[in-house]
Amino acid sequence: MGEDGMGQRPNELTPHASPQHYLGAEMRAWREQRRLSLGKLSKGIMFNSSYMARVERGGQAASAALVEAYDRALGAAGSLVRLHAKILEGASLEALSSGHVANPGPHVAKAPVALAGESGIQAPSEEGISVxxxxxxxxxxxxxxxRRSLLGALGAGAAIAAVSDLPAAARPASKSSLTLSGADPIEHLKATRRVLIDNDNLFGPHRVIPAVQQQIAAIKELRVDRRGADRRQLLQLQTQYSELCGWLHQDLGDFRAAQHWMREALEASHMSGDPELTTYILARRSQLAGDMRDPVEAVDVAEAAEDMADPHSRLAAVAATFGAHGHALRNDSEMTQRAYEHARELHASMDPDPSSSWGVWLxxxxxxxxxxxxxxxxxxxxxxxxxxxxxxxxxxxxxxxxxxxxxxxxxxxxxxxxxxxxxxxxxxxxxxxxxxxxxxxxxxxxxxxxxxxxxxxxxxxxxxxxxxxxxxxxxxx
CATH class of the missing domain: 1.25.40.10 (Tetratricopeptide repeat domain)
Known part of the structure; x- marks a missing residue:
């Protein structure tokens, strides 16, 4: 059992050993004040519980994304984010420790905070609707x-209506509904993804995201008792659904959630053992970096994807196209022109493999x-x-x-x-x-x-x- 197992006493913390230890202890204090186990919080914010435990002990530095997820899920009102920022700025331990970390005191709200996972809304997108x-x-x-605030303002009926507008084939699924329907669950999930993509283009991501996330949850349930070829197909589907979820959040302008789902997609693609799928996800990460105006990431990830792709494949041309925009973000007009010429050459000379479903829109x-x-x-x-x-x-x-x-x-x-x-x-x-x-x-x-x-x-x-x-x-x- 892990550190969060029943009957185990949490490791003693040493908050005054370093600023990193201080932050970890503060993060645990907020979690314990909310009476949440590591496992439950991990599921809500979708970070690895072992990583979270190391951060809380001070054994590993916290990423900004993890601190933001803790702060938001635990209702810390920005205090954890501000503490992390001070540490990055080089604040001393003495400057940080004006209060007692083991007793968060009145700045911790008394009311329990519902995690995103408990409401069916994924944590990475909680902050993500910009109006x-x-x-x-x-x-x-x-x-x-x-999202919770917006749904509260619109009323629960709006959320229900958003899903009910979708065709029946694309309604949220569960393991039990898939297995009891009599249809092949894998084929059903493949067809559903196609319907969701079509509806996204017609009606936008708001209506589609809840259904996509439900399909991902169903796939993870199905993986528990599947082996061999079925399990690999489910991992490929999980990759595709996660990439779709990343794209939907990217279209919403919620780049943090988009990054989260693209990381999920990349990890699942490696587990599926499908190098072509991994190449496609890398290319998509370059596109996301371009939307985020990160030229270094856009170029480097695109080049990695092109190196992995068959030189005469459509995927090589896709990667080159996304990478070319990174040069424009660097304000390098000459390199941008050369990069697009390269992408056109790859497209003109590619072998249009009909068996590959990746980048068919190119x-x-x-x-x-x-x-x-x-x-x-x-x-x-x-x-x-x-x-x-x-x-x-x-x-x-x-x-x-x-x-x-x-x-x-x-x-x-x-x-x-x-x-x-x-x-x-x-x-x-x-x-x-x-x-x-x-x-x-x-x-x-x-x-x-x-x-x-x-x-x-x-x-x-x-x-x-x-x-x-x-x-x-x-x-x-």
């Missing part, structure tokens, strides 16, 4: 709300979308607008939210090129899709456009766009 708010001076800013237009995004980063706004327009015209039917993203990016590029009225017209088209899908990628682009067009507010088309934005965002109280 646009119009300020008194006319700007639009994003305010972070917890075509010349998709590469052009990313090149246009890079041109915008580099300041070539007219070139970016033309690139987005070409991609929109070539986009297959059914890619509803993606069309909205490209329209929003085209509108921003047009605005920054000085084409205010045209930018407003395209922005209105994107806004309609953004309202339908709840895509944070669309709303963030349109927030940029709203600010860029403020100096043209008297232009008729621009005023129409800003009036529509006013209706779409929350009014500042």
């Amino acid at each position: 646009p708010v119009r300020t008194d001076d006319g700007r639009i800013i994003f305010v972070s709300l917890s 075509d010349a237009a998709y590469i052009e979308v990313h090149r246009a995004q890079s041109l915008a980063v580099l300041g070539d706004h007219r070139g970016a607008a033309a690139g987005f327009r070409t991609a929109i015209e070539q986009l297959p039917a059914g890619y509803h939210r993606d069309r909205g993203v490209y329209l929003a990016r085209e509108a921003v590029a047009l605005g920054r090129a000085g084409e205010a009225e045209q930018a407003a017209t395209v922005g209105l088209q994107a806004l309609s899709i953004g309202v339908e899908t709840g895509s944070a990628r669309i709303s963030r682009e349109l927030t940029q456009l709203d600010g860029d067009l403020s100096r043209w507010r008297t232009v008729p088309g621009v005023s129409d766009f800003r009036d529509a934005m006013n209706e779409a965002v929350l009014k500042q109280a």
Whole structure:
């Protein structure tokens, strides 16, 4: 049994041995005040309990992500995060220990805090809904709300309605429902994933995330008594569902949760023994790093993925495409151009393996979308607008939210090129899709456009766009 086993006494802590030990003791004090075992907290925040135990003992440094998860799950109101920040800044033990760590005292709320896992909402996304708010001076800013707060404001019926809008095939599943239905659980999970992906593109991530997380939980239950080929297939499915969950949170702009699910996907892909799947997850991590504007990670992870991929595979071209944007984030226009030429060459010479399901959406237009995004980063706004327009015209039917993203990016590029009225017209088209899908990628682009067009507010088309934005965002109280 682990440190958290029944009848075992927790190891004595030495909070005054070092700042690291002090933080660990404080984290345990908050946990014990909430009367939560390591195991229960581990399930709620989805970190390894052995790692958590080492951190609490002071034997291993805490990551920022772990401290944030503790703080949020235990209702510490930022005190653990601030303590961790002080340690990173080099604060002495004496400066940290103004209070007694073993007795958190009045700053610890008395009321019990429900963990995210107990409500069916995964902890990494608790902080992750950013909503646009119009300020008194006319700007639009994003305010972070917890999912629990938002659901509380909307009412439980909204959450139920979000899931009930999905087709029956995509409703949340459990091990018992899968095994009792008579259908092959693995085939059912594969079909459900396809339905969820289709509904995500039509209706946005808010409705789909709860169902995806339920499928992941069902897969983990099924793995308990499966062996051999079935277990490998379940691990592959867990990888695919985790990657999908990462993508949904990425579209919402909740990058911490997206990183969490991509780490989950990478770990499951290694366990599944499928190198092609691992390569795909690495490529997706490069794309996520690009959205997070982390050029080093975007380039390095893409290169690792391309090195793993077959030189003539579609995955090699996918990785090269995502990595090229990292060079634009470095403001290296020459290297960006060379990187996109390389991606085009890989795409033109690739062997279109029909047996591989990874990156099937990659075509010349998709590469052009990313090149246009890079041109915008580099300041070539007219070139970016033309690139987005070409991609929109070539986009297959059914890619509803993606069309909205490209329209929003085209509108921003047009605005920054000085084409205010045209930018407003395209922005209105994107806004309609953004309202339908709840895509944070669309709303963030349109927030940029709203600010860029403020100096043209008297232009008729621009005023129409800003009036529509006013209706779409929350009014500042």
